[in-house]
Amino acid sequence: MRRPGLPAIPMPDAMRGKPAKIVGLAVLVVFLYALPLLDLPILTTPDSDFAGVLYTMATYVLVALGLNIVIGYAGLLDLGYVGFYAIGAYVTAVLGVQHGHWPYLLTIPAAVAVTMLSGVILGAPTLRVRGDYLAIVTLGFGEIIRLSAKNSDWLGGARGIQNVPKPPSIHLFDVPHLKWENGTVLVDVTNKTQAFVFGFVDYVPYYWMALTVVFIVLIADVLIKSSRVGRAWEATREDEDVAEVMGVPTFRYKLLAFAMGAFVGGLSGAISAAGANFIYPDSYQITVSVIFVAAVVIGGQGNRWGVMLGAALVVYLPERFRGLEEYRILMFGIALMLLATFRPQGLLPPRVTRRAKALERDLEELETGDEAQEVRS
Amino acid sequence: MSTVDSTVEPAGEPTGRAMLEVDHVTLRFGGVAALDDVSFEIREGEILGLIGPNGAGKTTCFNVMTGVYKPTRGEVRFRGQPLTRMKRFQITRLGIARTFQNIRLFKTMTALDNVMVGGDTNSSVGLLNALFRTPRQRREEAETHRRAVELLDFVGIGRRAEELAANLSYGDQRRLEIARAMATNPKLLCLDEPAAGFNPAEKQRLMELIRKVRDQGFTVLLIEHDMRLVMGVTDRIVVLEFGRKIAEGPPAQIRDDPAVIAAYLGVDEDDAS
Ligand SMILES: Nc1ncnc2c1ncn2[C@@H]1O[C@H](COP(=O)(O)OP(=O)(O)OP(=O)(O)O)[C@@H](O)[C@H]1O
Numbered sequence: 001m002r003r004p005g006l007p008a009i010p011m012p013d014a015m016r017g018k019p020a021k022i023v024g025l026a027v028l029v030v031f032l033y034a035l036p037l038l039d040l041p042i043l044t045t046p047d048s049d050f051a052g053v054l055y056t057m058a059t060y061v062l063v064a065l066g067l068n069i070v071i072g073y074a075g076l077l078d079l080g081y082v083g084f085y086a087i088g089a090y091v092t093a094v095l096g097v098q099h100g101h102w103p104y105l106l107t108i109p110a111a112v113a114v115t116m117l118s119g120v121i122l123g124a125p126t127l128r129v130r131g132d133y134l135a136i137v138t139l140g141f142g143e144i145i146r147l148s149a150k151n152s153d154w155l156g157g158a159r160g161i162q163n164v165p166k167p168p169s170i171h172l173f174d175v176p177h178l179k180w181e182n183g184t185v186l187v188d189v190t191n192k193t194q195a196f197v198f199g200f201v202d203y204v205p206y207y208w209m210a211l212t213v214v215f216i217v218l219i220a221d222v223l224i225k226s227s228r229v230g231r232a233w234e235a236t237r238e239d240e241d242v243a244e245v246m247g248v249p250t251f252r253y254k255l256l257a258f259a260m261g262a263f264v265g266g267l268s269g270a271i272s273a274a275g276a277n278f279i280y281p282d283s284y285q286i287t288v289s290v291i292f293v294a295a296v297v298i299g300g301q302g303n304r305w306g307v308m309l310g311a312a313l314v315v316y317l318p319e320r321f322r323g324l325e326e327y328r329i330l331m332f333g334i335a336l337m338l339l340a341t342f343r344p345q346g347l348l349p350p351r352v353t354r355r356a357k358a359l360e361r362d363l364e365e366l367e368t369g370d371e372a373q374e375v376r377s
Numbered sequence: 378m379s380t381v382d383s384t385v386e387p388a389g390e391p392t393g394r395a396m397l398e399v400d401h402v403t404l405r406f407g408g409v410a411a412l413d414d415v416s417f418e419i420r421e422g423e424i425l426g427l428i429g430p431n432g433a434g435k436t437t438c439f440n441v442m443t444g445v446y447k448p449t450r451g452e453v454r455f456r457g458q459p460l461t462r463m464k465r466f467q468i469t470r471l472g473i474a475r476t477f478q479n480i481r482l483f484k485t486m487t488a489l490d491n492v493m494v495g496g497d498t499n500s501s502v503g504l505l506n507a508l509f510r511t512p513r514q515r516r517e518e519a520e521t522h523r524r525a526v527e528l529l530d531f532v533g534i535g536r537r538a539e540e541l542a543a544n545l546s547y548g549d550q551r552r553l554e555i556a557r558a559m560a561t562n563p564k565l566l567c568l569d570e571p572a573a574g575f576n577p578a579e580k581q582r583l584m585e586l587i588r589k590v591r592d593q594g595f596t597v598l599l600i601e602h603d604m605r606l607v608m609g610v611t612d613r614i615v616v617l618e619f620g621r622k623i624a625e626g627p628p629a630q631i632r633d634d635p636a637v638i639a640a641y642l643g644v645d646e647d648d649a650s
């Protein structure tokens with residue numbers, strides 16, 4: 001038969017060990033939902049409400065998924081992503097309390113539609129030009145959104161908007177938290193989360209909502225990326241001129257990436273507004289955009305798992321080490337520099353980067369087999 | 378049916394109808410005329426050779442035909458339709474595909490994905506179909522995949538399908554360029570020095586491949602430096618020098634054309650032999 005070292009037709013990894021993979025994923029999902037209830041030592045942030053931190057992490061993960069479509073897949077450097085995030089939040093607040101009484105859930109589709117539209121309006125003229133120019137225009141866009149909100153009384157001015165609507169509460173059951181004492185685990189009956197009540201104290205339901213949206217967007221991301229749309233993005237990023245000559249309408253695909261990114265950005269803005277109570281323009285500074293881009297780059301642009309990890313870390317680490325006061329930012333900076341030095345591709349680089357390395361190794365041992373193949377053809 | 382089975386019957390002799398007409402095309406880069414009032418036609422089903430010394434304007438001619446450059450004067454017509462106002466991707470979808478002299482693959486994509494990008498020109502499903510994995514989307518995806526695999530086999534790199542384009546050997550990258558161009562389902566396939574850097578045996582194999590491509594119904598435009606090779610494989614030849622057409626005709630006639638001999642002798646004796 002075949003020599004064992006000689007691979008036949010390469011099988012996609014997804015086909016191997018499928019049941020094990022599904023069970024593993026299911027366990028991970030349950031664990032993620034249960035995380036704020038477990039009060040795990042070391043992992044849980046000592047100085048801030050862990051559920052609140054997790055909620056913020058989930059919204060940032062959402063942001064990273066959206067920004068990854070723009071930066072990672074389509075290769076468009078967007079430095080004003082916070083603009084979309086702000087628009088999403090503001091649409092929810094404006095329709096829900098400032099100028100209407102829309103229920104929260106209805107404001108979400110509106111927020112997403114308005115954000116997407118703004119993405120198209122911003123993208124249509126700017127995506128025809130390349131590279132640095134786009135970065136500058138988007139940077140300006142982010143600031144324009146913030147300053148417009150700040151200078152518009154209609155949008156609440158610098159004070160922003162209070163009493164942003166919350167998702168509808170349906171109290172079905174209570175879930176107790178765990179408590180760790182001297183190495184033993186106890187059920188803490190005094191500390192229960194009311195499922196699903198969206199109040200002012202307990203952020204667990206908000207986290208659950210955000211996490212659920214993350215999963216939905218993640219699935220959509222997988223489906224789109226593995227279709228011809230994903231291939232067209234990749235080709236456009238690699239070589240726009242050649243992609244065009246191969247029949248890819250690159251401008252349309254770039255605009256699509258931009259609109260999809262805006263969609264997810266607006267969605268995360270609306271999700272973040274739910275737990276925020278009030279929103280104000282200066283929470284949408286340029287620095288937030290920079291953190292967003294950092295999350296994507298740290299994680300490994302182009303790899304959805306990487307950027308999610310990156311986003312989770314940029315929120316989690318500063319909160320975890322809040323006890324270090326000002327030093328935590330310093331630590332964060334040092335961590336970033338170390339990462340840039342030792343893993344310039346990000347924590348989890350895209351599949352291809354890793355595969356390229358593995359292939360280089362395989363190639364040498366395959367060389368002999370190839371010559372036989374060449375003679376035959 | 379499949380157009381790449383190696384057993385498909387020949388599509389027959391060239392019909393003689395013009396498929397692509399280059400009509401008095403001039404292209405200037407600043408003061409330099411890279412193409413100077415060039416006219417010729419490519420006929421359905423033929424292999425047309427485009428030759429000339431370095432810098433004669435061959436690649437530029439490709440670029441005008443595929444919409445990369447717009448001609449300063451004149452126009453290019455494909456089956457009677459002017460290409461002047463068309464976008465590049467529309468020209469490709471109309472049926473003109475090309476390879477690049479300086480290999481330009483999507484390096485971080487696999488060989489298979491490279492070809493599938495070309496194959497996507499035949500697919501019309503969009504975002505929503507992808508999102509809901511509709512039967513139509515799955516059918517088209519499977520068809521694009523099947524055809525891509527077939528094309529990789531056809532050019533002889535089927536076993537390399539899952540490798541990154543950047544990791545392929547030089548020769549395999551050239552073959553992948555051809556497979557990717559063929560995947561766009563063109564009527565006219567333009568090959569820009571596909572055998573550059575090959576040794577004589579490899580060149581010979583490639584010319585056989587090109588003949589096979591033609592036999593399946595593609596019309597081929599071939600740029601190649603090696604005169605002997607061009608003579609062996611083409612039906613007709615157009616010769617450019619300094620952006621002007623200096624000769625056109627069947628290989629036997631071109632070989633004896635004094636202007637062509639002069640052009641080549643002036644450059645490189647070996648190539649004219
Ligand atoms: N983008 C450009 N800008 C300015 N001049 C150009 C450009 N592209 C080509 N040229 C010039 O046009 C002329 C024709 O170049 P072209 O690449 O078409 O030659 P070629 O026949 O393909 O040569 P080779 O055999 O070396 O590939 C050359 O003098 C070249 O310098």
Ligand SMILES: [Mg+2]
Pocket residue numbers: 435436437478
């Ligand atoms: Mg050339």
